[in-house]
C-alpha cells in the first residue's frame with residue numbers, strides 16, 4: 231500500500247484536504263483535546279493512534295464536524311466546514327449504526343439521501359454489495375447480521391456514497407481476524423479509489439498495514455506526527471515509545487503517571 235502511486239481523482243487539491251488549527255475541546259474545565267494542529271493529506275490513509283482515553287474518538291468527531299471545538303478551527307480545503315463539506319464526508323463507527331431494514335434497503339436509503347437517480351442507486355448498491363461480499367444477504371434484515379457482516383454493510387454503505395474522505399472509528403475493534411481482514415480489504419479498496427482515509431485505531435499492526443501518515447495522540451495532544459512506518463519503527467516521542475512497548479495506559483490517572491515515568 232505504501233509503495234503504490236495512487237492517482238488522485240480530478241478536483242482533489244495538492245494541499246491538505248483537512249486541517250485542524252489549534253483545535254481544543256474542553257468539557258467540565260478539562261481539556262480533552264488540547265491545541266491540536268494537524269493536516270490530512272488527500273488520497274492518503276492517516277492513522278490516529280494512542281492509548282485508551284487519549285482523545286482519538288473526540289478528535290475524529292471534531293474533524294468530521296460532529297462536535298464543535300471549544301477553540302480553534304477545522305478547515306476543509308482551507309475553508310471552515312460547511313454543509314457541502316459534510317456531504318463529501320462519511321464516517322463508520324465501531325458499532326455500526328444501521329436502519330432496521332434489509333441490507334439492500336440500507337444501501338438504497340443512503341444513496342437516495344444523496345439524490346442519485348434510481349438506475350445509479352441500483353448500480354452502486356449492487357457494486358457495493360459485491361465488494362463487501364454481501365450479495366447473498368441483500369434481502370436479510372440488517373439487524374440479524376453478525377457483527378462482522380454489519381460492519382461490512384456499514385463500510386459498503388459509506389463506499390457506495392463515494393465520499394472524498396472516510397472517517398473510521400475503530401472499525402474492527404470487536405471483530406475476529408477474518409472479519410478484520412475483510413474490513414481492511416474494503417479500506418484498501420477505498421484508498422485505491424482515491425478516498426482519503428482517517429482511521430482511529432489502537433491496533434499497531436493495523437496502523438502498520440494501512441497507514442501512510444500517523445498522528446500519535448497523548449492526553450489530548452499530538453505527541454508525534456509523520457510517516458506511519460517511521461513512527462512505528464522508531465518513535466521519537468516518549469509517549470509513542472512507551473505505548474508501543476506496552477507500557478503506557480491512560481485508563482487510571484495514577485497508572486498514567488507512573489507508567490510513563492517508568493518508561494522514560
Ligand SMILES: Nc1ncnc2c1ncn2[C@@H]1O[C@H](COP(=O)(O)OP(=O)(O)OP(=O)(O)O)[C@@H](O)[C@H]1O
Pocket residue numbers: 257262280281282283284285286287288289432
Ligand atoms: N461527552 C463526554 N463528556 C465528558 N468526557 C468525555 C466525553 N466523551 C469523552 N470523554 C472523555 O474524554 C477522554 C477522551 O475520550 P475518547 O473517547 O476520545 O478517547 P479514545 O482515545 O478514543 O479512547 P478509546 O481508545 O478508549 O476509545 C476520555 O477520558 C473520556 O472519558
